[in-house]
Amino acid sequence: MPYKVMAITAGRKGGNSEILAKIALERLQEHGAETLLVNLFDYDIQACTGCEGCTMQMGAVAKDPTKAYKGCVLKDKDDADALITELHSCDGVVIAVPTYDLGPSSLYLRFAQRFLAYERAFLRSIGVVKPGPNPVAALVSVGGSKHDWQSLALEGLQATMFTMSLQVVDRYMAQRVPRPGAVLLHQDIVEHMKGMADHVWDALNTPAEERGWLGDPDDGVCPNCHSSLVYPGDPHWDGIEFPWECAVCGAGGVLGTNPKTGRPTLVIDPENGLIRDRNDDAARAEHLNEIMQTTAGFFEHQHEISEELKRYRGMEFPTVEVTK
Ligand SMILES: Cc1cc2nc3c(=O)[nH]c(=O)nc-3n(C[C@H](O)[C@H](O)[C@H](O)COP(=O)(O)O)c2cc1C
Numbered sequence: 001m002p003y004k005v006m007a008i009t010a011g012r013k014g015g016n017s018e019i020l021a022k023i024a025l026e027r028l029q030e031h032g033a034e035t036l037l038v039n040l041f042d043y044d045i046q047a048c049t050g051c052e053g054c055t056m057q058m059g060a061v062a063k064d065p066t067k068a069y070k071g072c073v074l075k076d077k078d079d080a081d082a083l084i085t086e087l088h089s090c091d092g093v094v095i096a097v098p099t100y101d102l103g104p105s106s107l108y109l110r111f112a113q114r115f116l117a118y119e120r121a122f123l124r125s126i127g128v129v130k131p132g133p134n135p136v137a138a139l140v141s142v143g144g145s146k147h148d149w150q151s152l153a154l155e156g157l158q159a160t161m162f163t164m165s166l167q168v169v170d171r172y173m174a175q176r177v178p179r180p181g182a183v184l185l186h187q188d189i190v191e192h193m194k195g196m197a198d199h200v201w202d203a204l205n206t207p208a209e210e211r212g213w214l215g216d217p218d219d220g221v222c223p224n225c226h227s228s229l230v231y232p233g234d235p236h237w238d239g240i241e242f243p244w245e246c247a248v249c250g251a252g253g254v255l256g257t258n259p260k261t262g263r264p265t266l267v268i269d270p271e272n273g274l275i276r277d278r279n280d281d282a283a284r285a286e287h288l289n290e291i292m293q294t295t296a297g298f299f300e301h302q303h304e305i306s307e308e309l310k311r312y313r314g315m316e317f318p319t320v321e322v323t324k
Pocket residue numbers: 010011012014015016017018097098099100101102103142143144145146149150177178179180181
């Protein structure tokens with residue numbers, strides 16, 4: 001069976017992100033991969049309703065495995081289920097998304113925020129998704145500007161990887177490509193995309209336990225996930241606290257200097273700096289404990305606010321009337 005790689009883009013039809021996705025897929029095809037291209041503009045993707053039906057069901061199934069998991073309430077209402085089910089069957093994914101307002105475009109985020117109901121670790125545990133190595137991912141942000149106006153773009157894409165247990169092996173920011181096709185004026189960008197596809201192919205052909213980062217080793221500030229965003233840590237729900245924390249993966253440590261580049265870096269605490277690493281399914285399960293504890297606390301005190309809740313639910317204000 002050849003490796004199957006899907007490219008997902010949320011850019012204009014025929015635009016820069018789609019072209020970069022095609023460059024990567026063409027290269028992967030040359031290597032022998034089976035390829036799929038998904039431009040989210042071609043699909044009906046509804047916004048997550050926020051009902052929490054999926055996580056409530058997951059909690060119920062965890063307590064009683066005989067209960068059935070029905071999945072997302074929007075399952076039969078749009079195209080997300082078909083796309084995500086296909087994504088679960090892929091060995092690799094290349095995600096190329098335009099940067100809007102510093103971060104990934106809303107169309108991509110609307111799609112990715114539907115991943116929660118399809119959490120790979122959970123679906124594996126109930127036998128819906130076959131066990132096997134995590135798929136590998138390469139992330140590309142595409143913007144009209146440089147890093148200063150794409151400062152949340154790659155990190156925003158990285159943040160959508162955890163639920164699907166996708167292992168990011170490379171990331172790249174295509175810069176100063178404003179109009180559709182502009183990427184083709186930059187041979188360095190084209191070549192970089194081909195190299196990125198080679199990295200995906202190399203990762204797929206490496207035993208899963210040996211797979212690691214194949215991008216620029218000095219990319220970013222976090223040596224764990226290569227994000228460029230760290231912040232001074234605050235106490236977590238259970239009192240854990242790091243002086244500095246990676247905004248994407250949750251690695252903790254202190255600020256230091258990369259001896260090779262002289263640039264700032266997060267120096268991860270060698271003892272417990274990765275206990276909250278969101279790349280790790282087991283560490284992420286700890287977050288489930290937090291949610292369960294917080295929710296239990298709400299139910300315990302719910303009766304105290306029932307009157308106020310009723311009052312706010314009944315409260316109405318003028319809104320904007322739109323005539324169609
Ligand atoms: C609503 C909107 C917001 C944008 N915001 C940014 C931005 O914050 N930073 C940036 O670098 N480019 C920004 N751009 C430019 C696009 O990222 C750029 O045109 C890109 O090439 C679009 O990719 P596409 O051709 O795949 O659609 C914005 C474009 C639009 C339409």
